[in-house]
Amino acid sequence: xxxxxxxxxxxxxxxxxxxxxxxxxxxxxxxxxxxxxxxxxxxxxxxxxxxxxxxxxxxxxxxxxxxxxxxxxxxxxxxxxxxxxxxxxxxxxxxxxxxxxxxxxxxxxxxxxxxxxxxxxxxxxxxxxxxxxxxxxxxxxxxxxxxxxxxxxxxxxxxxxxxxxxxxxxxxxxxxxxxxxxxxxxxxxxxxxxxxxxxxxxxxxxxxxxxxxxxxxxxxxxxxxxxxxxxxxxxxxxxxxxxxxxxxxxxxxxxxxxxxxxxxxxxxxxxxxxxxxxxxxxxxxxxxxxxxxxxxxxxxxxxxxxxxxx
Amino acid sequence: xxxxxxxxxxxxxxxxxxxxxxxxxxxxxxxxxxxxxxxxxxxxxxxxxxxxxxxxxxxxxxxxxxxxxxxxxxxxxxxxxxxxxxxxxxxxxxxxxxxxxxxxxxxxxxxxxxxxxxxxxxxxxxxxxxxxxxxxxxxxxxxxxxxxxxxxxxxxxxxxxxxxxxxxxxxxxxxxxxxxxxxxxxxxxxxxxxxxxxxxxxxxxxxxxxxxxxxxxxxxxxxxxxxxxxxxxxxxxxxxxxxxxxxxxxxxxxxxxxxxxxxxxxxxxxxx
Numbered sequence: 001x002x003x004x005x006x007x008x009x010x011x012x013x014x015x016x017x018x019x020x021x022x023x024x025x026x027x028x029x030x031x032x033x034x035x036x037x038x039x040x041x042x043x044x045x046x047x048x049x050x051x052x053x054x055x056x057x058x059x060x061x062x063x064x065x066x067x068x069x070x071x072x073x074x075x076x077x078x079x080x081x082x083x084x085x086x087x088x089x090x091x092x093x094x095x096x097x098x099x100x101x102x103x104x105x106x107x108x109x110x111x112x113x114x115x116x117x118x119x120x121x122x123x124x125x126x127x128x129x130x131x132x133x134x135x136x137x138x139x140x141x142x143x144x145x146x147x148x149x150x151x152x153x154x155x156x157x158x159x160x161x162x163x164x165x166x167x168x169x170x171x172x173x174x175x176x177x178x179x180x181x182x183x184x185x186x187x188x189x190x191x192x193x194x195x196x197x198x199x200x201x202x203x204x205x206x207x208x209x210x211x212x213x214x215x216x217x218x219x220x221x222x223x224x225x226x227x228x229x230x231x232x233x234x235x236x237x238x239x240x241x242x243x244x245x246x247x248x249x250x251x252x253x254x255x256x257x258x259x260x261x262x263x264x265x266x267x268x269x270x271x272x273x274x275x276x277x278x279x280x281x282x283x284x285x286x287x288x289x290x291x292x293x294x295x296x297x298x299x300x301x302x303x304x305x306x307x308x309x310x
Numbered sequence: 311x312x313x314x315x316x317x318x319x320x321x322x323x324x325x326x327x328x329x330x331x332x333x334x335x336x337x338x339x340x341x342x343x344x345x346x347x348x349x350x351x352x353x354x355x356x357x358x359x360x361x362x363x364x365x366x367x368x369x370x371x372x373x374x375x376x377x378x379x380x381x382x383x384x385x386x387x388x389x390x391x392x393x394x395x396x397x398x399x400x401x402x403x404x405x406x407x408x409x410x411x412x413x414x415x416x417x418x419x420x421x422x423x424x425x426x427x428x429x430x431x432x433x434x435x436x437x438x439x440x441x442x443x444x445x446x447x448x449x450x451x452x453x454x455x456x457x458x459x460x461x462x463x464x465x466x467x468x469x470x471x472x473x474x475x476x477x478x479x480x481x482x483x484x485x486x487x488x489x490x491x492x493x494x495x496x497x498x499x500x501x502x503x504x505x506x507x508x509x510x511x512x513x514x515x516x517x518x519x520x521x522x523x524x525x526x527x528x529x530x531x532x533x534x535x536x537x538x539x540x541x542x543x544x545x546x547x548x549x550x551x552x553x554x555x556x557x558x559x560x561x562x563x564x565x566x567x568x569x570x571x572x573x574x575x576x577x578x579x580x581x582x
Contacts (some may be wrong), residue, residue, distance in 0.1 A: 026443065047506060058432045058466035065436015068414075089463075092426040093433055097415055213545065262575075273344065 003075060003142070006167045008106045012037030015074060015104070016044045016150035022050075028063055028075045030056045036076040036106045036163070056081045060089035067099040069193035072153055079108035079121035080163060087127055094158050095131040101116075102152045102308050103128075106163035108216035110277065110294060111287040113165070120282035126254020128160045129227055131296060135159040136226040138256075140201035141170045144224055147178035155180065163218055164199050164249070166287050171201055172222075181228040187221030187235075193237040196247040197223045197256045199295060200275075204247050207301035218302060218305065234263040238270035242310045245273050249291075252276040253273060254263055271308045275301055311354055311387040316522050319354070319389065325578040326385035326398055332569040334402040335412070338482055340547040340559035342382040344519075345453060345484040348542050349374070351525035352451055353386050357453075360389040364418045370448050372435045373416030375420045375430025376455035376484060377411040378561070384417070392419035393510050428455070428461030431481065435467045438479035438537075451529070457489030457577045460498050465510070471537040480529060480538040481512070484519060486546035488557040507539035519544035550575055 019025045019041055026048045033039040033051065042049035052059035053192065056077050066073040074080070082105040083090065094101045105124070112120045128134050135155055137148040145163065152159040176184065185199070187208055196204035201222050208218040219241055221233060238244050246257040257274030264272055277294055291297055311319075321347055331337040353359065374383050382425060385452035390397040393407070407416040411425025414508040422437070424430040434452035441448055457466060471479055483503065491497045500506075504514045511532045518525040519542030528540045546560070547553030550572045564572070 005541075050474075052466075052470060053532075055469065057463045058435065058470055061429050061432025061463065061467065062436030062439060062470065065422075065438070066440045066443075067436075068433070069437055069440030071440055071443065088426060089429060089432070093429045097413075097423045116312035150416040 003170050004167050005142040007139060007142060007145045007164045008035070009039040010145040011104055011106065011149060011161070011163045012040030013034045013100060014146040015041040016080060018149055018153055019045050019048060022072065024070065025153065026050065026066060026071050026073050027071055027112055028059050030054055030059050030077040032077050036104070038076045042051045044054055056086045057089050057154050060086040062092045063101045064093040064097070064099045067101045073213045074104045076104045076106065078119065079105040079120055079124045082119060083124040083160070095134055098133050098157045100156055101158050102162060103158065103160045104149070107165045108162045109164060109199070110282045110290040110296065111164050111249060113287045113290065114284050116117065116284035117281040122251045122277045122282060123254060124162065125226055125250050125256070126258070129254060129259065133157055134201065134227060136162070137224060138162045138198040138226055139224055140198055140222060141168055141172055143170050143174060143176070144178060148224070151178060151180050162198060166199070168199060168202065171205065178224065181225050181230055183233040184222040184224065184228040185219065186222050186298070187220040188219070189217040189234040190241060191217045192245060192309055193219040193221060193241040193242040194247060195221045195223055195234070195237070195256065195260055197226060199249050200247040203298045203301060204298065206298035207305065210298060210302050211305060216305065216309070226256060226259060229259050229263070231263045234260055235267060238264055241269050241270070243271040245275060245301060245305050245308060247275040249296055250276055251279060253279055273304050273308050275304055312547040313523060316350060316468065318379055321351060321549070321576055323382065323385045323389065324535060325573055325576045328550065328564065328569065328572045328576065330381045330384070330398050330429070332399045332564045335563050336402055337381060338378040339559045339564060340553055341376065341455065343472065343548045343553065344426060344486045344544045345376070345537045346382050347381050347387050347520045347522050348453055348482050348525060349382055351529060353390060354505065355522065355526040356529040358448065358452060361392050361419065364392060368446060368448050370495040372561060373420045373424060373430045373434045373437070373450070373452040375424050375434070375452050376413055376427065376458055377425025380412045383412065384421070388416070393417070395511070400468045408539045409410050409580045427455070427458040428463035431464045431467040434479060435470050435476065438471070438476040439474050442474070442476065448478070450479045451477060453484060456483060456485050456487060456494050456500060456503070457497070459483070459500050459503065468507065468512070475535045476537045477533050477535055482540045482542055484544050485541050486544040488546045488555070489537040490557065490560045492557050504513055504541055512537050512539040514539045514541065516541045516543065520548060
């Protein structure tokens with residue numbers, strides 16, 4: 001029984017629900033509350049919502065000030081402006097001092113679509129991953145988005161939640177565990193392991209189905225947490241399958257593919273290929289057309305998988 | 311504490327700054343000497359703080375956004391008893407809690423880590439807004455430099471401070487007119503800084519930045535519904551004749567001869 005909802009709406013609803021349980025939650029936005037959907041929280045808790053206008057770097061600094069004052073701020077804008085423009089604020093004002101700030105940044109990846117390459121963050125995971133102490137969640141569906149929001153509030157330190165724009169179908173269940181740092185094996189297999197994150201889980205599962213019809217048994221693992229990274233799962237699945245393909249709506253440099261490569265290098269003889277954005281910028285288009293143009297499809301995962309194990 | 315005692319303290323703090331920077335052979339003498347009285351007005355007169363309880367919930371928050379001037383802050387914190395004075399002589403050394411720029415995780419009495427210029431101004435806005443949010447009555451003081459106001463984030467922070475009517479926030483400018491590469495006007499003119507802050511919605515006051523009494527009075531001027539800006543006119547390198555008004559002393563290493571001359575001028579015998 002899958003239900004469709006955009007991750008950003010799930011994010012806004014989760015904030016409002018979390019806000020009801022915890023009065024330390026405050027939400028900040030930079031004039032994009034109707035896009036990040038923090039407007040849902042703002043409508044319910046106007047006294048706990050602060051708009052900082054088009055001033056992302058100040059919003060991040062102020063978020064640190066909120067955290068130093070015992071509050072739990074969720075700062076939201078688009079991923080490109082949060083992780084990009086305000087990078088050094090996140091680095092020095094937040095991460096360096098382990099400030100308890102949550103970065104709920106939406107419109108990540110190519111799936112922003114029509115707004116084009118200037119607004120498509122394809123390097124945000126890389127930027128956040130190199131910061132010591134940063135936790136990174138990349139939810140794959142609305143259910144996981146809500147779990148990521150609640151889990152973030154439980155962590156004492158900075159957390160980046162990578163929220164995507166499109167409406168997607170749910171592929172996990174309410175009872176599916178969401179343990180930070182622990183990948184979920186969504187389908188077991190023995191011939192190849194498809195390690196995916198975020199919206200690419202849907203494509204990964206579809207690829208595994210296609211491969212099954214061709215007699216190839218692919219495992220699918222959901223890396224909803226990129227940091228801390230589940231190295232144990234990577235090594236176990238690499239040994240079990242002997243071949244690994246990573247899939248992400250992000251540059252192949254610095255994201256999930258890099259994280260897996262760092263684990264495998266020197267520790268595994270598994271064959272390995274990365275599906276992702278091949279070191280280039282995005283462009284305007286419908287998300288589905290962009291996914292096709294950049295090889296972020298089940299069909300390309302199938303092609304890459306077969307070339308790896310043949 | 312009367313003015314005579316404070317002036318004597320200021321002299322001792324300057325000597326401590328010189329000694330700290332001579333021992334570590336790095337750091338920023340001109341910038342540190344410049345803001346001694348601004349920090350003293352806060353730590354000895356105006357701010358509600360307790361050295362025996364550095365994390366007291368209702369304390370005023372002090373942010374040294376121009377974090378490279380932290381030797382002045384460290385000398386004052388040591389004098390106030392936040393940590394032993396001997397710690398000062400390990401500034402910038404491996405395993406010292408006294409980092410090259412203020413570190414709230416390591417040094418008692420530091421409310422906010424700072425030093426990446428402009429960020430302290432922004433964090434201070436968050437602290438002041440959070441105080442309002444919590445209906446707490448403590449105040450937030452942030453000390454910025456005149457080179458620092460060239461950072462865009464300072465103006466984003468100023469806009470937000472006025473928007474949210476942060477009358478619990480005071481921005482104190484250490485206005486010595488010099489920065490690393492030369493004078494403000496040579497590097498990047500900051501224009502009429504009083505007018506700029508006034509235009510952003512601040513209550514603006516100008517004082518002699520080496521007059522503790524005057525700075526304290528300015529801090530205590532009541533304001534309602536808007537943040538305060540105090541332009542403290544200072545002399546970079548104040549107290550050491552050959553450093554005064556020389557931008558080259560922003561971050562120059564002190565040699566042994568200069569060290570001896572500086573301490574003699576400050577009336578302190580060489581004690582290294």
